[in-house]
Amino acid sequence: MRHELPKLPYALDALEPHIDRRTMTFHYGKHHAGYVESLNKALEKAGSAAHWPIEDLCRKNGKVPAKSRTAVRRTAGQHLNHSLFWTLMGPNQGGEPRGPVADVIKRSFENFASFKAKFREAATGLFGSGWVWLARTPRGKFEILPLPDEENPLMHGLHAVLVLDVWEHAYYLQYQHRRPDYIDAWWNVVNWDEVNKRV
Ligand code: MN
Numbered sequence: 001m002r003h004e005l006p007k008l009p010y011a012l013d014a015l016e017p018h019i020d021r022r023t024m025t026f027h028y029g030k031h032h033a034g035y036v037e038s039l040n041k042a043l044e045k046a047g048s049a050a051h052w053p054i055e056d057l058c059r060k061n062g063k064v065p066a067k068s069r070t071a072v073r074r075t076a077g078q079h080l081n082h083s084l085f086w087t088l089m090g091p092n093q094g095g096e097p098r099g100p101v102a103d104v105i106k107r108s109f110e111n112f113a114s115f116k117a118k119f120r121e122a123a124t125g126l127f128g129s130g131w132v133w134l135a136r137t138p139r140g141k142f143e144i145l146p147l148p149d150e151e152n153p154l155m156h157g158l159h160a161v162l163v164l165d166v167w168e169h170a171y172y173l174q175y176q177h178r179r180p181d182y183i184d185a186w187w188n189v190v191n192w193d194e195v196n197k198r199v
Helices: 021-043 047-051 055-059 066-087 100-109 114-127 179-189 192-196
Strands: 130-136 144-146 158-164
Touching: 021 066, 055 066, 066 144, 066 158, 100 114, 100 144, 100 179, 100 192, 114 130, 114 179
Parallel strands: none
Antiparallel strands: 130 144, 130 158
């Protein structure tokens, strides 16, 4: 099965001014597209894993043939992470969380302000490239989880609820070294309805 770049659910400039068109053009159209292309290439030498859905390539990566395992993990992780990231944002979004995720935040992190502060600390503190997640454990506990490089909660037996890309390519064109400003702006485009589908 050939993996494909998913259609972006909004226009490239729809997240402005928080994430600009130029950033989206490269991030979605070059970086994500490149990961999809590399994933398809890595799967050519991956035996039956070539037919697995993207989630299984992350969850059961240890069962991918050793010679292509690392390449598949990196590219499958990046493909899944970006696909999720796009759906969890949108124009005219942000604001206070609503619905089930609002209850989760209140129960697990006291309130939205302290949740955002903890998420910000995790995102600014992540050294190098990676992603910051809100993940649900098999026991139903919710955690903020900074993970390096292509790693995602599925690779750790957890369920992904919300995610922020903190690779430099996600913000450098618009924010340069100011990762904290990008993090703060990102809350304005979080699509809580989509997040609620994953709680
Ligand atoms: Mn990215």
